[in-house]
Amino acid sequence: MENNIETKYNKLITAVSIIIPIAVAALFGVNLRKLGYDVEPLNFLPPIYATINGITAVLLVIAVLAIKNGKRKLHEYLMKTAIACSLTFLLMYVAYHMTSISAVFGDTNHNSILEESERIAIGFERINYLFILITHISLSVIIIPLVLITYVRALAYRFDKHKKLARITFPIWLYVAVTGVVVYVMIAPYYVK
Template identity: 35%
Template sequence: MTKESLAAINATLNATSTVLLLLAFVFIKRKQVKAHAWTMIAALTTSATFLVFYITSYVVFGERSSGVQSGPVKTFYLLLLLSHVVLAVVMLPMIIMALVRAYNRQWARHHKIASPAFFIWFYVSVTGVVVYWMLYHLFPSMKA
């Protein structure tokens, strides 16, 4: 397995998490609680699988540099990457708290943490795909 193929798998897992999160959001808005719960479990499983693959990729292959010269595109990429990484770290305890509160049937407390966690998780999933696209598809074509 190459770094590129593992990165494509990771991007697919992020995209899948995004779709599952949107479905779970629709289910809870329609008060389809069981469908929401199962979809959130699937999103959690998909994101956890991504994390395992990402750490494996990092350990086996190391980091990948964009190779883009300084300028507005590189600045945008670095700011996007920074927000992605910081929010990925922030969301983890939020997701755990939301999961524990749902498990304990503390619905008001669950909703209080799950709402912001959802939007952060959604952002992190989407930006994960964008970062992949920029790093593996946009930037190689920009090299001289």
């Protein structure tokens, strides 16, 4: 029975792990305002979804502490809540980028173009920002199947396999959640008002 649960979800996990990044990338490139639609920009969302990333990070740490203290039900609840937070973040992130002009790191005059003078003024800080952003985005793609497989192993009562994979999943997911906040804090001054 346990293997049946894992087998049952394998195709779904594969599909979701492929579809979500492709859909996000495709939707990220679709800006309704640039296409001529009269939509209200959702400029209020970035601090909200950054906060959700922070909450996710806290939930993950508390969930690990809960399971280490033998509180399996609390751990399960916290992990489901962390997954829900990650999904909420994703929906808000896509909604923001579909309705608003994306911020450009270092764009102090908020014209959505990084001019040479701005590039020089921001210096190496831009390299740090891009490194954090690129690792955040790359690992956010990788974390999707890791979270889903780890979760399904728990559903299948394959706790030995669940625990083994969770040791890999946890630090990556935590990094993605924390760097989501860091990316927001770094780019916040450059959001188009």
